[in-house]
Amino acid sequence: MSNDHVSNLMKGHMESLAAEGKRADGRGINEFREVKIETGMLNTAEGSAMVHLGKTKVLCGIKMLIGTPYGDSPKSGTMTTSTELAPLADQSFDPGPPREQSIELSRVVDRGIRESRMIDFEALCIEEGERVWMVYIDLHILDNDGNLFDCCTLAAAAALSNAKIPNVQHGIADEDIDLPVTCWPISCTFGKLGDSVILDATSDEEGVMSARFTVAHDENGNLRAAQKGMNGAFTDAEIREAVKTARASDNVLREALKGIQ
Amino acid sequence: MAGQTDMELIKNGVRLDGRKPDELREVKIVAGVLDNADGSCYLEWGNNKVYAGVFGPMECHPRHKQKADRAIVQARYTMAPFSVNDRKRPGLDRRSSEISYIASQAFEKVVMVEEFPKASIRVDMQVVEAHAGTRCAAITAASVALADAGIPMRDMIPACASGKVNDIVVLDLNKEEDNYGQADLPLAIIPSTGEVVLLQLDGHLTPEQFEEAMDLATSGCMDLYDKMRAALENRYGGKK
Numbered sequence: 023m024s025n026d027h028v029s030n031l032m033k034g035h036m037e038s039l040a041a042e043g044k045r046a047d048g049r050g051i052n053e054f055r056e057v058k059i060e061t062g063m064l065n066t067a068e069g070s071a072m073v074h075l076g077k078t079k080v081l082c083g084i085k086m087l088i089g090t091p092y093g094d095s096p097k098s099g100t101m102t103t104s105t106e107l108a109p110l111a112d113q114s115f116d117p118g119p120p121r122e123q124s125i126e127l128s129r130v131v132d133r134g135i136r137e138s139r140m141i142d143f144e145a146l147c148i149e150e151g152e153r154v155w156m157v158y159i160d161l162h163i164l165d166n167d168g169n170l171f172d173c174c175t176l177a178a179a180a181a182l183s184n185a186k187i188p189n190v191q192h193g194i195a196d197e198d199i200d201l202p203v204t205c206w207p208i209s210c211t212f213g214k215l216g217d218s219v220i221l222d223a224t225s226d227e228e229g230v231m232s233a234r235f236t237v238a239h240d241e242n243g244n245l246r247a248a249q250k251g252m253n254g255a256f257t258d259a260e261i262r263e264a265v266k267t268a269r270a271s272d273n274v275l276r277e278a279l280k281g282i283q
Numbered sequence: 284m285a286g287q288t289d290m291e292l293i294k295n296g297v298r299l300d301g302r303k304p305d306e307l308r309e310v311k312i313v314a315g316v317l318d319n320a321d322g323s324c325y326l327e328w329g330n331n332k333v334y335a336g337v338f339g340p341m342e343c344h345p346r347h348k349q350k351a352d353r354a355i356v357q358a359r360y361t362m363a364p365f366s367v368n369d370r371k372r373p374g375l376d377r378r379s380s381e382i383s384y385i386a387s388q389a390f391e392k393v394v395m396v397e398e399f400p401k402a403s404i405r406v407d408m409q410v411v412e413a414h415a416g417t418r419c420a421a422i423t424a425a426s427v428a429l430a431d432a433g434i435p436m437r438d439m440i441p442a443c444a445s446g447k448v449n450d451i452v453v454l455d456l457n458k459e460e461d462n463y464g465q466a467d468l469p470l471a472i473i474p475s476t477g478e479v480v481l482l483q484l485d486g487h488l489t490p491e492q493f494e495e496a497m498d499l500a501t502s503g504c505m506d507l508y509d510k511m512r513a514a515l516e517n518r519y520g521g522k523k
Binding site for chain 1: 323337341357364367405409411412413
């Protein structure tokens with residue numbers, strides 16, 4: 023998912039910068055890039071959002087259909103998250119069926135939304151055991167400049183908060199109502215660059231970092247989901263520190279999300 | 284094409300969306316909207332919304348698809364799951380595969396493929412909102428993206444459909460006309476030579492109506508061509 027063609031010279035440069043608490047693009051190591059959220063641009067989707075995180079751009083569309091609930095949760099609606107790494111977003115994205123990296127991305131985003139109980143699943147029940155709303159979160163990556171995990175989670179949260187249940191279209195009620203949203207999960211993704219840990223890596227930084235750590239918090243500052251990725255490792259202290267940093271740094275994304283409501 | 288229908292799609296020469304028979308929906312084209320792609324374009328055509336991105340020329344994978352004497356164009360047309368009212372399953376279906384294939388061949392006619400033996404030029408067209416006419420929108424957007432990428436080309440190819448509703452030949456079918464009309468004829472041309480690089484037809488047209496539909500689609504393509512050039516001039520400056 024990252025830029026595979028970063029030179030050793032650049033790698034050394036980025037590592038020594040990080041050791042001094044600096045970044046190639048002038049940010050601090052615990053600083054997000056500029057974030058911009060737009061919502062409601064798609065008429066065919068029940069909810070939609072476009073998130074720019076620096077140069078990374080993700081478009082999210084929410085579709086809601088009626089289906090049968092799972093046998094073990096007859097009163098709950100369902101949710102499915104998928105990501106499309108569109109070939110136009112990055113030269114290294116191949117056309118074809120979703121591969122492991124895309125599946126990991128979908129699942130981490132899914133967990134952040136699902137485990138925070140952002141969606142009130144019981145409010146999606148139409149008829150117990152028979153009919154429930156199925157929420158589909160489809161994430162389209164249009165431009166990849168790193169940190170798809172946080173950008174996708176933010177796009178999904180923004181699109182969900184913008185979604186309306188299509189009651190009229192499906193003949194359930196006379197009025198479309200807002201999808202009930204209970205809280206706001208925000209994920210923060212860190213990378214290990216040399217001996218330093220940086221927040222919100224660009225594509226170039228992803229190309230030289232050895233390990234990735236994502237943690238999602240709800241608005242009360244409680245952890246809801248986490249994932250460590252790539253073939254490097256973090257120390258125990260780095261993980262604990264990153265979780266604390268996430269709580270301090272995710273405000274900028276939270277503010278951006280609040281701005282759309 | 285549903286063929287015969289009682290639905291009144293044109294009343295006193297005015298269509299359901301208020302257009303005249305020979306009028307295009309509103310088109311907005313912006314070149315260079317993505318950072319990673321070598322060239323890109325965002326296009327709105329009525330309510331259709333399409334992104335196109337181009338990479339290349341670059342080494343062709345898989346290798347067995349390489350041509351010793353020229354580049355190939357690998358175009359890919361996909362519709363987002365949320366682009367239609369009922370969610371579309373992600374990925375390539377038979378319709379997308381066919382459109383991707385004929386679009387690739389249309390682009391190979393105008394791109395100077397002989398300049399880049401063994402290379403590939405990747406063209407990705409993503410439809411994010413669909414309301415009839417998405418293949419034309421996608422091909423038009425991709426042409427602008429190819430030009431934006433600086434790929435040597437003989438010309439750009441605008442694409443536009445004409446069709447028939449209530450026995451009247453009309454330009455640029457909207458959703459209702461596409462669903463309940465009598466014919467649909469998407470056409471892509473090379474404006475500088477007038478050659479046809481893509482043509483499909485389904486429905487029912489008399490020979491006279493076919494002539495009329497060809498004329499109308501061609502004039503639609505020429506209108507689009509002006510808008511495509513304007514989008515590039517907007518991005519790069521150029522003689523006004």
